[in-house]
Amino acid sequence: MSSERRGFLRTWVVSTDHKVVGIQYLVASAAMLFFGGLLALAIRWQLAWPWTEMPIVGGLVLGESGRVLSPAGYTALFTMHGTAMVFFAIIPLLTGAFGNYLVPLLVGAPDMAFPRLNAASFWIFAASIVLFFAGFGVEGGAANSGWTAYPPLATVPAAAPGSGAGQTWWLVAITVLGVSTILNALNAVVTIVKMRAPGLTWMRLPLTAWGLLVAAALQLSALPVLTAAGLLQLADRLLGTAFYTPAGLYVNAVQPDVAAGGSPLLWQHLFWFYSHPAVYVMVLPAMGFVSDILSVNARKPVFGYKPMVAAIGAIAGLGLLVWGHHMFTSGLGFEMGRAFMLSTMLIALPSAVKTFNWIATIWGGRIRLTAAMCFALGFVALFVIGGLSGLWLAATPVDVYLHDTYLVVAHFHYIVFGGTVLAVFAALHHWWPKITGRALSETLGRWHFLGTFVALNCVFLPMHQLGIAGMIRRTADPSVYQLFDRLEPLNRFVTWSAFGLMGWQLLFVANVVWSFLGGVRVGRNPWEAASLEWETPSPPAHGNFDSDLVIERGPYEYGDAAGERDFAPQARRTAPREA
Amino acid sequence: MRHCALLLVLGLLCGVLAFFALSPGRGWWLPDAASTIAQPIDALFDGIGLVILLGFVLVMALLAWAVWRGARARTDRARSTHGHTGLELTWTAGVGAILVGIALAQLPTWARLRDPAEMPASGVTARVIAHQWAWRFEHPGADGVLGTADDVETASELVLPAGESVLLELRSRDVIHSFFVPELRVKQDVVPGRAIPLWFTMARAGEFELVCAELCGLGHYVMAGRVRALPRADYDAWLAARIIDARSRGAEDAR
Amino acid sequence: MRAFPLPYDHAVDAPRAGHVARAWDSGPPVETARFGTWVFLGSEAFFFGGLLAAYVVLRSASRAWEEPLALGLGLALTALLVASSLAASAAVRALRRGERARGAQRVLWAGLLAGLFLGLQAWEWCQLLQAGFTPQASLAGASFYVLTGAHGLHVLGGALWLLGSACALRRAGSGSLHAELAALYQHFVDLVWLVLFAILYLS
């Protein structure tokens, strides 16, 4: 590779190649995923054996001094767990790592539209990670008002004893991250809209590209609102304004020395106006990966391509209109609650359409149960569980009971872990040969899938029962209430399973090592896939394509009609270059 | 390989079903209901639960069958189909109808819970004051008006008459809390700067745990309270005794 | 460990050096850059939309809302920003006709006028702060400073972009694309100001 002569720094650090930026994102956000997982283990330890000394993880997460958690420590734990996972792991994994790596390849472009901006967005992301960790080091510890940061808890420093500066660092980190994400999304949108290869019409775009495009559009429209809201909260904390602080507060029996008159619910509206769409940012690209992987490995076209595209659009469009379902018990009001309930019910429809189309895609296929395929099938099964429990939550009277219980926690972990994380593993197995030129072990991969699938169900399934029995989330010690006493065995079981789940991920690490040391070298198109990225060498050189392409058909021409092989590549190569 | 896949999907199906079937017997389920609104809420919970269950079983069964069949034949090619408009329309309309049904079914219950028109006209039974990390309660006393000398104050324990509709006024002194009594199936955030009404009818006398359900700082998890429901006569007696207490305490203070 | 399961296309072909030349190898073509700027402005619109929504909600929920702002000053500010925008337009028209020197001059003017706007606004802030209209004193104050502050930062960005492209126009053969995009940005900032002016000074 020509990169060998350019030196490590030029190749891996200051490069503007979208593939390098994607790999940088991958490494950084996988590290954050791992870190978020460690925090999750500390959470689980506390919930199973409250206020006892935490082995290993305790030393890592809490530092030597604090092996036994404090109440403030626990609130900081889940705050930082949620933040790390949502903002620093899952979204960057999907839109930063895979988004950057795949977008130009899928549309037949040599790079992103603005390569230097692209590199900048990674480095801004890196800076925001530093800011995120800086929060742990300040007086009073990290932010501890939940990943949702509801004021006045988050704005009146005296209300969250211990969180003096942590919340401010949290806000700054989120704002900086937002800038990075917006730049990244801008690049993705412009690249897909403006730099498609000749003949690549909208209806020939792979669903992965559609998912990434629509997710980026959601980011561009919803994220600036969170940035605005964050600025107001920063002003409340630093300038002493009162956008979110109502009048007449007595905190710790004294009237805090802050201005007053603002509205706490305003923050909730602005926060969820972004963070509800953000959950679809966490699932639309994943749905795209899964559509592609199912089609390749079932050797059948995606069933109902146009309805799939329409469903992606509908999820995004409606996604901007349902934020109030997080606020059914907040004092939102009767009519608003009803309106948001109706829109939330509607948004389940496109997801159902997608689910049935996935099943129809593999129906009657010639299925290759590769590791990627296993993970993709796992995604479908688990997304459905998470989505269906969303229907309980969307029903206003039922949500009155279930809101802020573990049923909510079960709901979204099924989607974000069972769904998105499995989709990420599917995508890693699928595109790893393209990214590195070497295959991952299929055997190890399938074992990794098997254990992960079993363990994650053991972790998240009982959370439904916890929630139905009324156990609230964000509680450091459920044994305070008699009502929750009988849930102790469940809590312990969940914790044991979580340790198993985390431990089992070592198989994936082993697989990565195995691949680098002895993985089979692969050619351009190991999966016999039809879409454009497989026209490039594995790994592609800077500039991606070594021949001109003319796109002649959609990305999913598999099966009997396709000619001598059982698939027809999307592109005809013209003017191939000889080495 | 495909045996393994089939086992997994079926295992998930059976595991989930078995676990859900087992849970109520262990007490890992909805706590015993104690308010009149609990009945329709639980009915909705069960009804939607049934829809969820059917949807889940359907999807898993289809998935398992497709994988089982699809992983068998390796030699010949799959039949290339790009879609089927009739099928798309069928499942869109089918699921749409179910969703609209669910949406409509819950409207009356939501109205009973939150429609201001349903608010009892009898006046406030008690004011709930939440603060970090405890509950305080004020009863208007004999004159039915809060803020007068015969107000009765209690801490941690909210005493209410059973069998009749009660109206609470929720206030917070500092951050957002949430008034949650699992057995009554009521939950309402308590937002500082606002007085939020909450009403319900307790179906039986008894003692119920009051839980703070909204993160309110490091003591969130200990912000427990109790709701005690008394038959009307006992409630009146309790209130009367407390009013005399409050008066005599007032008199002492004056001296 | 089993061999890789799919035998097809096993032959490893080394990536060939170089890549196929495309129009955008020498940097993004004008179309892409202009489209990107529009997308960015759309995103910015949501940012100000969020701030304005917050303003409307807070204001409609408050009983007292005092904004001791001088209409004359507001008009002056508006005039400066509109003038800057017009100068930027004129610059773009000149550049399209190929009159580079003239274009550069106009761009410079646009940047300077935006700078003047910032200066005047800073003066207004000082006056208001001294008069006791502080962000802490009332929600009206807090909203005023956050809205105009966020907008002012955007004006600053626009001014720097304009001045930078003026320099670029003087020196090399490029820069007219930059000037055009900076002008577009300046129009957007101007538009936002008109909305702010209407809700802050006129109501």
Ligand code: HEA
């Ligand atoms: C990727 C993440 C993701 C996704 C995709 C979703 C999808 C959905 N979510 Fe979820 N949600 C979260 C992440 C996500 N959510 C998070 C993180 C929270 C908590 C935040 C916090 O408070 O910290 C949350 C909270 C949350 C709440 C608030 C709960 C509360 O706090 O009280 C609600 C309420 O309506 C809700 C509803 C839904 C619905 C209806 C969907 C729908 O889109 C689901 C649609 C899918 C299906 C329905 C399944 C597929 C369909 C079929 C198999 C067909 C058969 C179906 C029928 C017959 C109907 N979610």
Ligand code: HEA
């Ligand atoms: C978005 C993603 C996400 C993910 C993936 C997870 C993963 C997990 N979460 Fe978390 N969680 C949230 C988002 C997420 N969570 C959010 C938003 C909240 C709410 C916070 C709040 O209330 O404010 C929450 C809250 C939350 C709670 C409730 C706390 C409380 O309310 O008191 C609990 C409790 O058990 C929990 C547990 C777990 C566990 C056991 C996992 C396990 O799945 C973790 C398993 C471990 C790993 C996934 C790491 C393995 C990875 C590697 C080894 C690297 C692999 C390498 C590559 C990918 C290349 N989470």
Ligand code: CUA
């Ligand atoms: Cu009060 Cu939680």
Ligand SMILES: [Cu+2]
């Ligand atoms: Cu939501």
